[in-house]
Amino acid sequence: MAQDQELALSTLSDEPAWKQRAVERSTKAARLRAERKVQQFLEAAQEIILEKGSTDFTVQEVVDRSHQSLRSFYQHFGGKHELLLALFENALRRSADEIRAAAAAEVDPLAGLEVGIRMLFESSLPDPSTRHPLFTDFATQLLMTYPAEVRSAHEPMLSVFAELMTRVDAVGQLRTSLRPRRAAAMVMQSVMFLAQSTAVAGESEGAHPLTTDEVWDFCSGGFARHAEG
Amino acid sequence: MAQDQELALSTLSDEPAWKQRAVERSTKAARLRAERKVQQFLEAAQEIILEKGSTDFTVQEVVDRSHQSLRSFYQHFGGKHELLLALFENALRRSADEIRAAAAAEVDPLAGLEVGIRMLFESSLPDPSTRHPLFTDFATQLLMTYPAEVRSAHEPMLSVFAELMTRVDAVGQLRTSLRPRRAAAMVMQSVMFLAQSTAVAGESEGAHPLTTDEVWDFCSGGFARHAEG
DNA sequence: CGTCTTCGGAGAATGTTATTCTCCATCGGG
DNA sequence: CCCGATGGAGAATAACATTCTCCGAAGACG
Numbered sequence: 427m428a429q430d431q432e433l434a435l436s437t438l439s440d441e442p443a444w445k446q447r448a449v450e451r452s453t454k455a456a457r458l459r460a461e462r463k464v465q466q467f468l469e470a471a472q473e474i475i476l477e478k479g480s481t482d483f484t485v486q487e488v489v490d491r492s493h494q495s496l497r498s499f500y501q502h503f504g505g506k507h508e509l510l511l512a513l514f515e516n517a518l519r520r521s522a523d524e525i526r527a528a529a530a531a532e533v534d535p536l537a538g539l540e541v542g543i544r545m546l547f548e549s550s551l552p553d554p555s556t557r558h559p560l561f562t563d564f565a566t567q568l569l570m571t572y573p574a575e576v577r578s579a580h581e582p583m584l585s586v587f588a589e590l591m592t593r594v595d596a597v598g599q600l601r602t603s604l605r606p607r608r609a610a611a612m613v614m615q616s617v618m619f620l621a622q623s624t625a626v627a628g629e630s631e632g633a634h635p636l637t638t639d640e641v642w643d644f645c646s647g648g649f650a651r652h653a654e655g
Numbered sequence: 656m657a658q659d660q661e662l663a664l665s666t667l668s669d670e671p672a673w674k675q676r677a678v679e680r681s682t683k684a685a686r687l688r689a690e691r692k693v694q695q696f697l698e699a700a701q702e703i704i705l706e707k708g709s710t711d712f713t714v715q716e717v718v719d720r721s722h723q724s725l726r727s728f729y730q731h732f733g734g735k736h737e738l739l740l741a742l743f744e745n746a747l748r749r750s751a752d753e754i755r756a757a758a759a760a761e762v763d764p765l766a767g768l769e770v771g772i773r774m775l776f777e778s779s780l781p782d783p784s785t786r787h788p789l790f791t792d793f794a795t796q797l798l799m800t801y802p803a804e805v806r807s808a809h810e811p812m813l814s815v816f817a818e819l820m821t822r823v824d825a826v827g828q829l830r831t832s833l834r835p836r837r838a839a840a841m842v843m844q845s846v847m848f849l850a851q852s853t854a855v856a857g858e859s860e861g862a863h864p865l866t867t868d869e870v871w872d873f874c875s876g877g878f879a880r881h882a883e884g
Numbered sequence: 885c886g887t888c889t890t891c892g893g894a895g896a897a898t899g900t901t902a903t904t905c906t907c908c909a910t911c912g913g914g
Numbered sequence: 915c916c917c918g919a920t921g922g923a924g925a926a927t928a929a930c931a932t933t934c935t936c937c938g939a940a941g942a943c944g
Contacts, residue, residue, distance in 0.1 A: 484901060495922045496903080506902065536879070566795040569852065591878070601872065601880050608869060609878045612849060616873075619848035620841060623798065640837060643830065644845075648877035649820070649838045650765070651830050714931065724893045725932085735931065 464502050464512075466492045471513055481563055485509075507572055514564045515579040521549050521560055522582040526589070535593035536646075542590050543617055543645055544638050546583070550621035562622045580614070587614045613645050693731050695721045697741055704742075710792055714738075736801055743793045744808040750778050750789055751811040755818070764822035765875075771819050772846055772874055773867050775812070779850035791851045809843070816843045842874050 470492035474483045485506050489499050503509050525545045529538035550562045568576050587610035595606045624635040699721035703712045714735050718728050732738050754771045761767035779791045797805050816839035824835045853864040 485903085486901080496924075497905090498921065500903070501921075563799055566798065569795065570792055594878075599880050601876060601878060603872050604869065604878060608865070609873070612865065612869065612873045613878060615849060615852050616845040619852075620844060623844050636837070636841065640833065640841065643832050644838070644841045644877065646877045646879045647830060647881065648873065648875045649823075649830060649833060649842060650875045651828050652876065652881040713929085725895075726934090727892065729932070730892080 460502060463494065463498060466494065467499060467502065467509060468512060468516070471509060475513075475559075475561075481561055507568060507575075510561075510564050510568060511572065511575050511579055514561050514568070514576075517558065517560050518579055519582045521546070521558060522586045524558075525583075526586045529586070529590055535590065535597050536599050539587075539590040539594050540642060540646070542587060543613065543642055546587075546614065547617050547621050547638050547641050550618045551624065552622060560618075562618050565618070566622065584611060584614055587611075616645060617641060689731060692723065692727060693741075695723065696728060696731065696738060697745070700738060700742060704788075704790075710790055736797060736804075739790075739793050739797060740801065740804050740808060743790050743797070743805075746789050747808055748811045750775075751815045754812075755815045758815070758819055764819070764826050765828050768816075768819040768823050769871060769875070771816060772842065772871055775816075775843065776846050776850050776867050776870050779847045780853065781851060789847075791847050794847070795851065813840060813843055816840075845874060846870060 467488055471483065471488045474487055474491060475481055485496070485499060488509070489496050503512075525542045528545060529542045532538035532541055549558060550560050552563060553559075565576055565579075584607075588607045591600065591606040591610040591613070594600050600606060600609065620636055620641055696717055700712065700717045703716055703720060704710055714725070714728060717738070718725050732741075754774045757774060758767040758771045761770055779789050781788075781792060794805055794808075813836075817836045820829065820835040820839040820842070823829050829835060829838065849865055849870055
């Protein structure tokens, strides 16, 4: 149609305003409905995960729980992975906000970053007791097949750490060899993954699980000994 | 049978020597055959992975390629995951040996560890061009479902880094707050995971992929600035 | 040498999920 | 009141892993 052609030119302003508004109006209701449904699916999935204490569920379970249909599910999500990504993104965004807030309470930039790292580590632990699990294990499943999406889900958290790291840099507390955002990325990923890997209870030795202190020590100062700067 | 009962006592020395030898003889052939077959499966899987440049293959493909049967496969492996673990273990062991050898060439402990970390990072990159890919991505798939096995597959590599780290500690170059083996574990896991996560080509910004230098900087000195010790 | 047992090959059958498809009721607009 | 679109219910399909069944060959033993 002509409409399609105009859209293809990517100049929406060519479109008569009344037409846009008409489309908008007829679309709005549908959009709201869709948002509600998506929300229902997400909530159902959350519930199931919390109940089972595990992050592997079937699409069917989610559908049943949310009293909707498979068709509806695939109408709102491109596939299971989108649901997973949505959950992951939500959790990460919420957690990022909490961390930002908590870190902001610290005046010393380094102390703020420390708070952030500690919180991130603890909420990334695969402990089901946490009320806001980060579903870090999703990430590793999805990382292989949908790397770009996972990265964009990480974005809010990365932003928080980039801010914190930049502040640390501003007071001259960051290694000169590292750019803040890249340091933030390394820290964030290391912390999340290290938390994930503590899932593995060591059998040979005793207290394998890493502690928050160790992780903070490692991230801030690496393993090498150095005089206090 | 009586034999079973004796075995159940887990005192094999009660068993008459001649009997052990007899069993041994009749078992040996079977064992050799089994080892050969397992080897064939492993090689077929390796080939497929190298050809496809991807680590996801079906059991059927491996069976076809190795000119054997599904039944035979499941007779030698408890499931696909065991094949994966075997590949992962092999790759990791081989790589661990290479790293140990290369690091041993350095006299300075810290330099040895640096070599080790750089090699580990580079061989963990998901680049298919490497002739000995570490299959790090297997690890993340398996970590969730078979944590203990993954840990034990990590063991040889962990040993190498524990040795290197202990040497660093011996010359007083390790942070006093970290035990060598635990530092080694954190370093190893961080490096492997960070390499894995570079798979994600950043779209928003330019040179997202981490460099070996950055990773080494981070591992050795953390992000915080400090005077040279 | 013939039979018997066991081992393992081939590949059909099963089970589990994700994903798609088909049919049909409903509902809002003309 | 009819019509076309929307979306519900759930059957059909597809892709795998895993198991099962049948059957022939290779020794073991009389």
